[in-house]
Amino acid sequence: MAHVEEYVEVNVPVRTAYNQWTQFESFPAFVEGVDRVEQRGDTLTHWVTKVNGVEREFDARITEQVPDRRVAWTTVDGDTRQAGLVTFEAVDATTTQVSLHMNWIPDGLAESAADKLGLVKRRVSGDLKRFKVFIESRGAETGAWRGEV
Template sequence: MSMIKKAVDVDVPVRTAYNQWTQFETFPDFMEGVEEVRQLDDRHNHWTTKIGGVRREFDTEIVDQLPDDRITWRTTTGDTSQKGTVRFERIDDMHTRVELAMEVEPSGATEMAADMTGMLDRRVQGDMKRFKQYIERRGGESGEWRGRITPGNSDTI
């Protein structure tokens, strides 16, 4: 598995950055290669991606979510294996550091080559920069979900 860690400082309050990140269906607006994210319920999303001409569909489950702090996920179906956490750190009232750490298991020759050449790393860095532009241009979030998901608990609080 490859570990990718990237961070970006955004010029919005922590609540705004976090709230926007909970709007998974907007990810295609700033994530390269993500064609669609359908939110199935509070914990589960279905993804359709197309990267390097390879189309993949997979499901993810949020395993830990604490408002204004973190969202942790893992894949549950499909031939893509990944897990990760995005953290939100208040810098001051109008600035937030968004830190993404994810482990990806490349599958297939195209993904392995992309990983070995640093393409996956650069793609994630680009996605983080595009998130910064997206949220700063909007000036506010397009929605929010403020629920709490705890590890090992299938219920939301």
């Protein structure tokens, strides 16, 4: 099993960062390789990704969601096996640390090599940096889901 942990500080309050993160359908704007995300219910999302020419589809279930604190997920169906957790912590009133922890099972030699070479870590780091640019440039979230799971 492979694992990555990355974080970024964003210059928006916790509530704004968290609210934006719950808008999964906006992920293609800042997550490299994500073509489409469909919210199919309060806890179920459907993902279409394309990385290095390989297209995958999978469903992910939100396993825990606490407003302004955390969102955890695991895949339940499809081509990808992963689980993760993103947490939100106030640095001060206008700055939030967003931390991402993800475990996955690499599919084949190419994915195993990409993990060992640090390519996945760099991609996740880049995704978080693009999230920072996305939310800071807007200054406000595109929506919010404040439910608890």
